[in-house]
Amino acid sequence: MKKIWIYSVRSYIQLALFFYYRRINLKQRKNVPKNEPVILVSNHNSALMDALLVASQSGRYMYFLTRASVFKKPFVNALLRSFNMLPVYRVRDGWSSISNNKAIFETCSLGLFNNGAVALFPEGNHHLNRTVRNLSKGFTRIVFETLDSYPTTDLKIIPIGLNYEKADAFADSVSIYFGKPIYGQNYMENDRNAGTNRLKADVRKAITQLTTHIPADNYEETIQKLELLGADFLDPQAVNNCVKSDFENCSFTKARKLKSIKAAFKFLMITFLIAPYAIWKGLAEPKIKDAEFIATFRFAIVMTLVPIWLLIITVILLFTLGLQWALIYLVSALCVSLLAVKL
Numbered sequence: 520m521k522k523i524w525i526y527s528v529r530s531y532i533q534l535a536l537f538f539y540y541r542r543i544n545l546k547q548r549k550n551v552p553k554n555e556p557v558i559l560v561s562n563h564n565s566a567l568m569d570a571l572l573v574a575s576q577s578g579r580y581m582y583f584l585t586r587a588s589v590f591k592k593p594f595v596n597a598l599l600r601s602f603n604m605l606p607v608y609r610v611r612d613g614w615s616s617i618s619n620n621k622a623i624f625e626t627c628s629l630g631l632f633n634n635g636a637v638a639l640f641p642e643g644n645h646h647l648n649r650t651v652r653n654l655s656k657g658f659t660r661i662v663f664e665t666l667d668s669y670p671t672t673d674l675k676i677i678p679i680g681l682n683y684e685k686a687d688a689f690a691d692s693v694s695i696y697f698g699k700p701i702y703g704q705n706y707m708e709n710d711r712n713a714g715t716n717r718l719k720a721d722v723r724k725a726i727t728q729l730t731t732h733i734p735a736d737n738y739e740e741t742i743q744k745l746e747l748l749g750a751d752f753l754d755p756q757a758v759n760n761c762v763k764s765d766f767e768n769c770s771f772t773k774a775r776k777l778k779s780i781k782a783a784f785k786f787l788m789i790t791f792l793i794a795p796y797a798i799w800k801g802l803a804e805p806k807i808k809d810a811e812f813i814a815t816f817r818f819a820i821v822m823t824l825v826p827i828w829l830l831i832i833t834v835i836l837l838f839t840l841g842l843q844w845a846l847i848y849l850v851s852a853l854c855v856s857l858l859a860v861k862l
Contacts, residue, residue: 521601522580524601525580525601525602525603528602529574529575529580531822532571532574532575532822533575533576535818535821535822536571536572536575536576536818538821538856538857538860539689539690539817539818539821539860540690540691540692540693540860541684541690541691541692541860541861542692542693542694542753543572543576543692543693543694543695544692544693544694544695544753545576545694545695545697546694546695546696546697547696547697547698548576548577548578548695548697549697550677550697550698550699550700551577551578551579551677551697552675552700553578553579554634555634555673555675556631556632556633556634556635556636556665556672556673556674556675557579557631557636557637557674557675557676557677557700558631558636558637558638558639558658558661558662558674558675558676558677558703559573559577559579559581559636559637559638559639559677559679560638560639560640560641560654560658560676560677560678560679560722560726561573561638561640561678561679561680561681561726562640562642562651562679562680562681562726562729562730563640563642563643563644563645563646563681564645564646564647564648564649564681564683564686564811565645565647565681565683565686565687565811565814565815566645566811566812566814566815567815567818568686568814568815568818569640569645569681570583570585570638570640571818572681572693572695573638573679573681573695574638576695577636577638577679577697579636580603580636581603581635581636581637581638582603582604582605582626582627582630582635582636582637582638583602583603583604583605583637583638583639584604584605584606584607584623584627584637584638584639584657585599585604585605585606585607586606586607586609587606587607587608587609587616587619589606590606605623605626605627606619606623607620607623607639607657608620609643620657624660624661624664625664627661627665628661628664628665628668628669631661631665631669631672631674632665632668632669632672637661639657639658639661641654641655641657641658641719641722642654642655643655643657645811646811647686647687647810647811648733648735648738649730649731649732649733649742649752650732650733650734650735650738651723651726651727651730651732653723654719654722654723656715656719658676658722659706659714659715659718659719662674662676662703662706662718663703663706663707663711663714663715665703666703666704666707672703673702673704674702674703674704675700675701675702675703676700676701676702676703676718676722677697677698677700677701678697678698678701678722678725678726678729679695679696679697679698679726679729680695680696680698680726680728680729680730680755681693681695681730682694682695682696682730682731682752682753682754682755683752684752684753685752686810686811686813686814687810687811687813687814689817690859690860690861691814692753693753694753694754694755696729696730696755697729698725698726698728698729699725701718701721701722701725703718706718727759728755728756728759729755730755731752731755731758731759732755732759733745733762741762744766745758745761745762748761748766748769748771749771750769750771751771751772754771757769757770757771777862780862781859781862784855784858784859784862785859787855787859788852788855788856788859791848791851791852791855791856792825792828792829792852792856794824794828795820795821795824795825795828798820798824799817799820803816803817803820804816804817829849829852829853832848832852833845833848833849836848
C-alpha cells in the first residue's frame with residue numbers, strides 16, 4: 520500500500536509540475552543507476568521545489584533527508600514520513616537532538632545496502648543566488664557509515680545541478696543535469712578526515728560544473744552583465760565558460776518570446792482560475808518574506824486549490840447547464856492554462 524501511495528503522489532506531482540513549468544529539461548539522467556545503491560546530492564536554490572524536482576524526475580524512489588524543524592507537528596510528521604522523508608537534526612535544532620541523526624543514518628545505510636536511494640542537499644540551506652556554497656559533511660557520514668557497516672556495497676554518489684531560468688518567476692523553466700557517478704569506495708582511506716574532505720571537494724566541484732556557479736566576489740556585477748547579454752541559465756556550461764573567459768567567450772541564443780500572445784492567454788487563465796489567483800495574490804504571496812519560498816507556495820496553490828476550483832465550477836455547470844457546458848469549461852480552462860505556461 521505504501522508503494523501505491525508513493526507512486527500515486529509522485530505521478531500527481533509530475534502532472535502538476537508539467538502544468539507549472541514551461542520546460543523541464545533532463546540532461547544525462549542515464550547516469551542514475553536503476554537498481555543500485557545511490558546517493559543523489561544537489562545544489563539547493565528554491566526550497567521545496569528542489570526536492571520535488573529531484574524526487575519526481577530522477578527515476579528513482581528514495582529516502583529524502585529534510586531539516587527536522589518541518590516535522591514538529593504530528594500530522595505533518597506522519598505525512599512527510601509517508602513520502603519517505605526523514606528529519607535531519609542540526610546544531611540550531613539543539614545539541615540534544617543531534618543524537619537522533621544516528622537512527623536516521625542507520626535507516627539510510629540499510630536502505631542503500633538493499634539497493635535503495637537517498638537524496639539530500641549538502642549545502643544545508645537554500646538561496647536564489649547562482650552560487651554553489653560550501654558543503655556540509657552530513658552526506659559523507661552516510662557514505663562512510665554505509666561502507667563501514669556493509670563493506671561490499673557498490674555505493675555511487677550522483678551529483679545534480681538544478682538550473683532555474685528565474686526561480687521565483689511564473690512560468691519558469693528548469694534544466695536538471697545528472698553528473699557522472701562518484702564511487703564511495705574510492706574514498707575509504709585510513710585517514711577518515713582526509714577521505715571526507717576529498718569527497719566533499721570532488722562532489723562540490725562536480726556540482727559547480729552542472730549548474731551556474733558565480734563566485735561570491737563581484738556577484739551582483741557579474742549577474743547583471745550576464746542578464747544584459749541574455750545568458751541562458753538553463754545551459755550552465757555556456758554561462759560558466761562566459762564568466763571564466765571574463766565575458767570574452769559568450770554566445771547565447773535568445774529565444775523568441777510571444778509576449779503579447781502569452782499575455783492574452785495569461786489573462787484568460789486568470790479569468791478561468793479567478794478564485795485561486797485571488798487567494799494567491801491577496802493572501803499567500805504578501806506573507807512570503809523570502810524569495811526562495813515564492814515558487815514553493817505558488818506551486819502549492821497549483822497543486823491544491825486549482826484542481827478544487829476546477830472541480831467545483833465543473834460540477835456547478837454540470838447540474839445547471841449540462842454535461843456539454845461542463846466539459847467545455849474544463850477543457851478550455853486546461854488548454855488555456857497550458858498555453859499560458861508553455862508559450
